[in-house]
Amino acid sequence: MAYCALGARLFYLQVIRHPYYKPIADQRKVKIPLLARRGMILDRNGKKLAVSVDAYDIYVDPSQVENKAAVAEKLAPVIGWSRERLLGVLNERRLFTYLRRRADADLWKEVKALDIRGVGANPTMKRVCPGGALAAHILGFTNVDGVGMEGLERAYDRVLRGRDGFFEAEIDARRKIIPISRGRRVEPVNGKDIVLTIDGTIQHCLEMELEKSYKAHSAAGASAVVMNPATGEILAMANMPTFNPNSVAESDSGSRRNRAVTDLYEPGSTLKTITACAALNENAITPNDTFSCNGSMRIGRRTIHCSLHPPFMGGHGACNAAKTLRYSCNMAAARIGLKLGRERLNKYEAAFGLYEEPGSGLPGESNGMCMRWQNWPDVTVANIAFGQSIAVTPLQLAKAYCAVANSGLMMRPFIVQEIRGLDGKTEVAFAPRVVRRVISAETASMVSEMLCAVVTGGTGKNARVDGYRVAGKTGSAQKAIEGGGGFAAGKFVASFIGFLPVTDPKVMILVAVDEPKGTHWGATVAAPVFQQVAREAMWRMKVRPDGLPKESPPVADRAGEPKSRNRGEASGRPRMGG
Ligand SMILES: [Zn+2]
Numbered sequence: 165m166a167y168c169a170l171g172a173r174l175f176y177l178q179v180i181r182h183p184y185y186k187p188i189a190d191q192r193k194v195k196i197p198l199l200a201r202r203g204m205i206l207d208r209n210g211k212k213l214a215v216s217v218d219a220y221d222i223y224v225d226p227s228q229v230e231n232k233a234a235v236a237e238k239l240a241p242v243i244g245w246s247r248e249r250l251l252g253v254l255n256e257r258r259l260f261t262y263l264r265r266r267a268d269a270d271l272w273k274e275v276k277a278l279d280i281r282g283v284g285a286n287p288t289m290k291r292v293c294p295g296g297a298l299a300a301h302i303l304g305f306t307n308v309d310g311v312g313m314e315g316l317e318r319a320y321d322r323v324l325r326g327r328d329g330f331f332e333a334e335i336d337a338r339r340k341i342i343p344i345s346r347g348r349r350v351e352p353v354n355g356k357d358i359v360l361t362i363d364g365t366i367q368h369c370l371e372m373e374l375e376k377s378y379k380a381h382s383a384a385g386a387s388a389v390v391m392n393p394a395t396g397e398i399l400a401m402a403n404m405p406t407f408n409p410n411s412v413a414e415s416d417s418g419s420r421r422n423r424a425v426t427d428l429y430e431p432g433s434t435l436k437t438i439t440a441c442a443a444l445n446e447n448a449i450t451p452n453d454t455f456s457c458n459g460s461m462r463i464g465r466r467t468i469h470c471s472l473h474p475p476f477m478g479g480h481g482a483c484n485a486a487k488t489l490r491y492s493c494n495m496a497a498a499r500i501g502l503k504l505g506r507e508r509l510n511k512y513e514a515a516f517g518l519y520e521e522p523g524s525g526l527p528g529e530s531n532g533m534c535m536r537w538q539n540w541p542d543v544t545v546a547n548i549a550f551g552q553s554i555a556v557t558p559l560q561l562a563k564a565y566c567a568v569a570n571s572g573l574m575m576r577p578f579i580v581q582e583i584r585g586l587d588g589k590t591e592v593a594f595a596p597r598v599v600r601r602v603i604s605a606e607t608a609s610m611v612s613e614m615l616c617a618v619v620t621g622g623t624g625k626n627a628r629v630d631g632y633r634v635a636g637k638t639g640s641a642q643k644a645i646e647g648g649g650g651f652a653a654g655k656f657v658a659s660f661i662g663f664l665p666v667t668d669p670k671v672m673i674l675v676a677v678d679e680p681k682g683t684h685w686g687a688t689v690a691a692p693v694f695q696q697v698a699r700e701a702m703w704r705m706k707v708r709p710d711g712l713p714k715e716s717p718p719v720a721d722r723a724g725e726p727k728s729r730n731r732g733e734a735s736g737r738p739r740m741g742g
Contacts, residue, residue, distance in 0.1 A: 194334070209364065239280060301403050302579065357584040374387075388401070391566050395596040430644055433550060434561065437661075457494075506545045525579055618635070626687050632666075635669075641656060660691040670702075
């Protein structure tokens with residue numbers, strides 16, 4: 165009695181599903197696979213984001229097909245092939261060709277109803293994302309063999325996959341299973357489910373709003389992250405362009421990239437928050453110290469510029485830390501950075517996690533990029549203080565802002581909340597983890613209040629949310645030319661990062677839009693996305709308002725702020741800042 169060590173699946177196809185295939189005389193023992201079901205990926209509320217459903221690999225044995233032209237005629241439209249292509253396959257001298265892999269049960273039913281000799285199907289499973297493109301970059305996708313290739317499907321492949329089983333059987337001379345045959349039987353072990361920290365509703369809202377801005381400004385790309393600053397839970401994460409994991413073949417690699425974790429960008433003015441935190445925490449400056457801005461300043465042989473706009477055409481004048489953030493003054497930020505010094509500025513950038521992978525568990529995380537601090541000339545110190553000459557990923561910066569929102573305590577971002585055992589009960593639960601204390605609670609609270617003033621009366625007015633106190637910062641960073649050597653004309657990353665309610669922050673939201681056309685200001689491109697998502701999150705999470713029930717009436721020209729020009733946004737010569 166011969167034992168067949170052929171690939172179990174192929175053997176199964178040929179033997180069990182091809183009863184007419186070359187019968188031979190003696191009995192044989194075969195191994196028949198028992199498929200494990202891949203675990204589900206669920207959002208925090210149990211909403212199914214990725215599931216495995218029954219499917220069929222439909223095949224043909226051309227040698228068995230009679231009247232090939234007639235078969236091609238009636239089968240081709242059902243399987244979505246051209247008649248010529250199918251006829252070509254039927255005329256090949258092969259014993260086995262797949263017609264469709266991972267076909268729906270309905271399609272197989274239709275094909276089966278045609279009752280064509282030589283056409284059969286092998287039961288299998290198919291990965292389906294019921295939400296289509298929802299959370300595509302987070303979920304990733306599997307290949308045709310059910311192996312995770314990207315995103316969490318890849319990172320958690322071993323947990324999700326399970327283990328196929330098999331049973332051994334004997335077949336008779338006509339290659340039919342003999343029911344009484346007693347062979348070994350190993351039951352399949354289904355994959356485990358994973359539950360994410362993602363909230364499907366906030367995720368959906370984030371994707372809609374981000375796509376709106378991405379399309380309205382014909383941007384090259386966009387990324388956004390929503391986190392709970394107190395725990396590090398990632399509540400939503402989205403990128404544009406995006407793709408549908410149910411039809412991966414129709415997408416390109418650019419649209420499949422999880423830019424929020426892989427792509428580095430110069431954060432621009434949003435980094436002034438880090439500079440202010442560092443200087444205040446080190447007592448290098450006091451909240452009352454002022455730094456002058458007359459629009460430009462020479463450092464060595466280089467001149468750096470501020471964003472100039474009415475009534476600040478001659479510069480922002482004397483800026484304390486609060487005013488520096490509120491009007492996004494480059495000069496004052498540079499002077500604060502120079503006063504703090506390269507070593508301490510670098511120390512805080514490291515402490516805020518800008519040089520390390522965030523550790524979220526998502527594959528492909530990038531590290532930040534910056535010159536060695538020992539080599540920073542003064543102009544670099546100045547540039548870094550307002551967010552140039554340093555590159556970070558959106559997730560890194562989101563994590564840093566969460567530390568400010570969370571009284572100075574930085575949490576590790578995470579996206580998988582629990583792994584469920586086969587009984588549906590929690591097997592592994594991932595708890596929030598503190599990375600380190602970055603700044604004191606006092607510094608964090610002081611800077612949060614300064615960021616609050618950015619939204620009530622500075623460059624961040626478009627991020628206001630009725631009833632809540634919102635802290636945030638705009639960024640409109642001119643993109644550096646790759647490989648160094650200045651800035652790319654007209655190419656900016658427009659961003660907004662903030663959190664609310666300031667009294668007890670429940671969400672941090674980062675929005676970064678790459679190369680928007682027409683306008684490049686974070687306030688007009690990114691802040692509106694923040695505002696819509698923040699509203700949705702407050703409603704969804706039933707967060708108690710901490711501010712006035714309605715928007716406060718516009719305060720008359722406080723500190724000479726621009727009078728609602730471009731909705732409080734700066735105009736004038738675009739350089740950096742804003
Ligand atoms: Zn200035």
